Amino acid sequence: MVVAALAAVAEERAVPWGQAHQPRFELRLSASMPADCALLDAPSRPVGGDGDTVMAIGLLPGAGPQATYGALCRYVFDVGAWENSRWAVFAGASAHPGSPHYADQNAVWSRCEMVPMRYDWAGIERAAETTQRLMPG
Secondary structure: OHHHHHHHHHHOOOOOHHHHOOOOOOOHHHHHOHHHHHHHOOOOOOOOOOOOOOOOOEOOHHHOOOOOEOOOEEEEOOOOOHHHOEEEEOOOOOOOOOOOOOOOOHHHHHOOOOEEOOOOHHHHHHHOOOOOOOOOO
């Protein structure tokens, strides 16, 4: 059995770890709305790491190498200078599938990089792409 198993594995095409380990971001809602999967399911990129590395993106051994769990987001806080703080979330900062920020941080998250986290109102106003005013109705 061992010889047969080794022979079978030796015949398989090698796939880079990041590609084999690439997570799939699938909303539970997608199963009931298959026509909208492209909008609902955020895209992802190949990732390295596993449960025993700094990247800490794990898998379920019986399910194969696809990443199945990991850090939702990463933060670095500079409590002496809050404007130096950084973060990244696995998909994007918006939970709205139609938003341009629904999955805009996945590339950054996949590379273990981060984006600025704004605290100072002046910095927030400078970086804001849009603003919204809520008025009592």
